[in-house]
Amino acid sequence: MRRSFLQNRRGGVAIFFGLALMPLALMAGGAVDFSQISRQKSALNQAADAGVLTALKEAREQLKQGKPDWQSIAEKQGGKAFTNNASKIGGVSGTGATINLSLSGGVLSGSLNYAANAPTHFLRIAGLNTINLKGSASATMSAAQYRDIHFVIDVSASMGIGATKADQQAMQNSVGCAVACHHAEAADPATDNLAAVRAIGATLRIDVVRKAVMDALAKIPNDGSTRVAIHSFSNSLKTVFPLSTNIAGAISATQSIDLTNENGQGGTNFHYSLNQLNNLLASAGNGLTASQPRGFVLLATDAVEDSSLFFYADGVAPPFARQWVEPNFVVGNPSYFAWGLHYVQAPDAANCSAIKAKGYTMMTLETEYLIPDGVYNPTFDAVRGDMGPAMTKSMTDCASAPDYYFHAESPQEIDRAVQTMVSKTVNLSLTH
Structure with a gap:
């Protein structure tokens, strides 16, 4: 009887299933997290586009008015536009953007770089609480209005x-x-x-x-x-x-x-x-x-x-x-x-x-x-x-x-x- 007990393997299926359940759950939960993060990243990219275009349009307007500090004014306006749009993205925190404008040959060039934190849900089981998101946007616009x-x-x-x-x-x-x-x-x-x-x-x-x-x-x-x-x-x-x-x-x-x-x-x-x-x-x-x-x-x-x-x-x-x-x-x-x-x-x-x-x-x-x-x-x-x-x-x-x-x-x-x-x-x- 002792020998029969030692040879019995019928409980192994449950044990192996239990061991496999954790990684399967992480994979499924990770897919849900990454899907959400992908949507957040897309929304941040749109906010970045809006921010750099806002900065360029403001720069063009300030230049038309002959403002010597056109660059700093426009960069601030572009930053506000990005922050305003990014704040509407649920769950994202720690958003920040840097905008740089330049003028050469009558053409305005602008770039925006941003960083943000996106929280996870299922991946927290693995100790990954947030994912850092980074991105950029750039655009050019003719400054020659007259x-x-x-x-x-x-x-x-x-x-x-x-x-x-x-x-x-x-x-x-x-x-x-x-x-x-x-x-x-x-x-x-x-x-x-x-x-x-x-x-x-x-x-x-x-x-x-x-x-x-x-x-x-x-x-x-x-x-x-x-x-x-x-x-x-x-x-x-x-x-x-x-x-x-x-x-x-x-x-x-x-x-x-x-x-x-x-x-x-x-x-x-x-x-x-x-x-x-x-x-x-x-x-x-x-x-x-x-x-x-x-x-x-x-x-x-x-x-x-x-x-x-x-x-x-x-x-x-x-x-x-x-x-x-x-x-x-x-x-x-x-x-x-x-x-x-x-x-x-x-x-x-x-x-x-x-x-x-x-x-x-x-x-x-x-x-x-x-x-x-x-x-x-x-x-x-x-x-x-x-x-x-x-x-x-x-x-x-x-x-x-x-x-x-x-x-x-x-x-x-x-x-x-x-x-x-x-x-x-x-x-x-x-x-x-």
Whole structure:
């Protein structure tokens, strides 16, 4: 009987189950604890996001007001936002956060690091009463809130070319010319094809650019942070709408822009016009205050620089007397003297240097000079040849950076390019 007792193993199952119950309970209880802690950690991360964004927004506002202690004020506000949100997370204690802000190149950067204690329940059996939670959040925000945008629109005779091949053909059939001759210093001042081509519904390059600028202006936030000026240029610069926060007024002024018909204004003088613009511009700022706005110049042109025509002197029959009507034109190299009447050349990118030296960001839109099919014109031939690539290079070099140069051919491409140019000036996006 003693031997039978010693060989009996039937109670071993209960003993082994009892020994295994503790770790099983810890595993199950630990899963419950960690699930709760995971939710708490997620809530803390959201509080950290809110804290750093609050700090950045406060920093931007303090900078707008010119506060020298903007950094400490904003960091405190961000800390309060984090603490307020973290206090609503049940069970979490000992929460604390450190916020650091910095400003470089008009961009605010912020980081928040936090620590907190999350209590356990089941894991206390194993002596683990709390779990330390740590995390961080970071974001950037443009601090440049104030900006001046100068639109410079080419209204010279060449912008009267048909906007598409179809427009050019319709114009050719109607008035015998793919360009709406509209400038007063032409050999026959009575010739004005603009009304005629508009009557047949033809769209010109100037029409496309004008509409694109108006559409882009309508999307600029009308919050007082952006001032806009509208300039037209041909042989010289004309301010159509002076610098103002009145966006609606700028749109209305742009609507009135059309091809120039002033005497001595049929050409395109980049040298003189951009020099005039530079004389109007104050030095650009960092955009942090209304008195120090960032500066942008958006130049829209077909990039064909040409002098005004010679025209016949009053009272003298041609071809006995011709008079040069543009003393400010600088003949470049290479250039082409078309028909013995005017020069055609690529603009000199150096004309943009003085404006960029004042801190302005130059953006250029080259509306490609579409050339009508089957039409002989020495100007067209010059653009078809070496002048074309030279014009593109000049516009690229004039821009402040390669991605600030835009090339567009169709009306749709022109509209998209202008929209993109304006969007680059109004960049207030956040990143995490």
